Amino acid sequence: MIKKILLPAVTIFMFTACSMKMPTFSMPSFFSSEDKELVSLNEANVCQEIESLDSKLTCYKKILDKNSYAQLRMGTYYADKKEYKDAIKYLNQSKNNDNIYANLALAFLYYKGDGVNKDIDKSFELLKESSHIDPNAAYQLARFYLQGINTKIDNEKGVELINFAASKGVLTAQKMLININREGSFGQPRDQKKVEYWENIVKQNKEDTTFKVYKL
Template identity: 60%
Template sequence: MKKKILSSTIIALMFTACSFKMPEMLSFGSSDNYEEPLKEANICQKMEKDSEKLLCYKKIENTNSFAQIRLGTYYVDKKDYTNGVKYLNIAKKNGNIYANLPISFLYYKGEGVNKDVNKSFELLKEASSIDPVAAYQLSRFYLQGINTKVDIEKGLELLDFAGQKGVRQAQEMLSNIYKTGLFEQSRDQVKYQFWQKKLKDNIEDFNHKIYVL
């Protein structure tokens, strides 16, 4: 059975209100100890049925922050914001920086929490040096001047980090930037081809690694 990708709730293009008309790799901080809990949570993710996955995650939900994140995003997708917010906040309290992205989404949209774009922005900033998808989303704030002044240099720096770490949406955006000369950048065939190759060679889904049930 083909693994489903993350739904519209937490996909990397989640901030639809500020989406562009153009359009890892797993990267852990050196001081973080994510490998073992992720490996444990992935046992559940590999199960065939959602009902089996849920039972598996429930068995480890008190000790595994990735189980908490996946349960949180699952419930948010089901519009059960009470449970979704609960699990995501537990994961964040337990020190898993990857919880910032889905929580940021909730604050941006005002779903399950009071809308707070500044909170969304700060959560992304906190996670952006480790989570490349958070870096990608944060780049959009800087490039469009959402909740901050426009900073093309900072936006491109974040995009580059995300693209280098395998975030497909960042690679697509960088390809378009250097193909068409967006954001005051010169058209650059070499850079365009570089990101096109990265995109072609990228067969993994970072969102699936972290957030999908």
Template identity: 30%
Template sequence: MLNNMKLKKLALIMPMLFGIGAGLTACATDSVQQQVEQLKAQQQPQVEKSLEQYLALANQGDAEAQYQLGRFYRSGVQFPKDDQKALEWFTKSANQGHAGGQAGLAVSYRDGLSVPKNYTKAIELLTLSANQEHPYGLLHLGYAYLDGLGVTQDYSKALALFQKAAAKGEKYAPVNIGWMYNEGYGVEKNYAKAMEWYQKGAALNEPLAFNNIGALYQQGHGVSQDYNEALKWYIKAAAQNNEYAQANIGYLYLDGHGVAQSDSKAFEWLLKSANQGHARAQNTIGWLYDKGRGVKQDYAKAFEWYSKAAEQGNATALGNLGYLYERGYGVPQSDTKAVEYYRQSAEKGNDVAQANLGNMYRLGQGVEKNEATAKEWFKKACEAGNKRGCEKLNQ
């Protein structure tokens, strides 16, 4: 069966997608959805001033209020998400030399949010912000060094910037530090350290921290594997509409870990995540439609959801599109299209697609027959642990 450059997102995409509330239990008599709704009711967004006050101050030229409005519009929490309005308020704030406004505007340039992407401009603004020790600027300059966007990639610098941001109370920073220890980026892999930093993020009520703690419990990394404990953390994150936690609850239902196995419940939770744009969840929704699990089989819907995930570069989804074209399920049969999608997926390292692409070369379907090329792809698949690839290689 079955990224995004900002580490605050990447942190949750562990090899398996995988939050703390007194009295929360994963028992049959209290459904997961009920627990999530209960927590949502307790977690209304807190703002220091009313939105009317922020608007009044911002329109009077208050740079801090302008910066806060930019963040509100970007997050889509206090206002409907609007990148254009976020850009306008960040620009007004930055033009007054406000460090937060400079950082917010930098993110607009980095990600191309209502403005053409410009990494050079983004780094210029982030450096101005970080030099003023603004936590948002420190955080995003850390992302730049982590990903090598506009600067030479440097994990040590990224870690140092995240640590400065964390010391100033930036809630994403502890999660990112935890993730670096989780994955061994710039530091020796250390799950205990990862948990320590995730806990700091959790203390700031950051849902990504809740989700990552859940993942450690689900995977048994640095702690005893405990699906029930993982579920409690995922519930905490899902109460804040975290798409990764929603997906992870879906996978628990799909596998029957910590909850009674239920394809329909898995579909329900994965759809919440998919509708927020989470690529792996979109691919899995496609797979559920493809196989008719938890929902009526519908190849056209499968194609639709695989396509959404593939547009984000999801390797598994690209391979699944190739399979639909090869079989003619929900789309006109096309070996040429199948090869196209298998190749894109295979080049991203998907072993199933590598084996399938090798078979297309062996049979001459959608591509000129070439046994040598077929064996190259079978070998790649086999080396990745794909049993079919190994069998085909030895035929």
């Protein structure tokens, strides 16, 4: 579902039973922010594993007021349904709760002007802010640099971002590196060893799991 929103388009290179009791997660004050984030992610993943859509949504709604991953996933869910008011609401809540992964979905909406005024500057800045953590954001930001969208063309920066995304398991970035190194695109030298390296990685990467963090 999320891939419909976030997978890059070919032409423009931009973005695609809760009767169970929810576990109680206590977070002592001495927990680090990283610990708390992991607890929130694990809590949201309990909902993600439920098969029934109605039960899944009920599960997320029980934790929606305090869980940034629930907010992120509900935001992308509503964006996919083109219910942009709710999408923006929950994605902004997630971002305000320091969930950097919300940036990618928000960047998509600002890029397309869905539910918000179209703002390429805002889209670009959102991706820049999250690209050091979110590999899918890095991949999308690379397209801005390689095509000169909202910035001057910077092949070195673009390829660097694609390499980062590929190293974190983004399948489309891995496939792109195969072509870059085979063709010598974007000022890169042809490199058959890198072609073969990424071809092997792609064969092993049977499923791109990097989208799971956004997926309802």
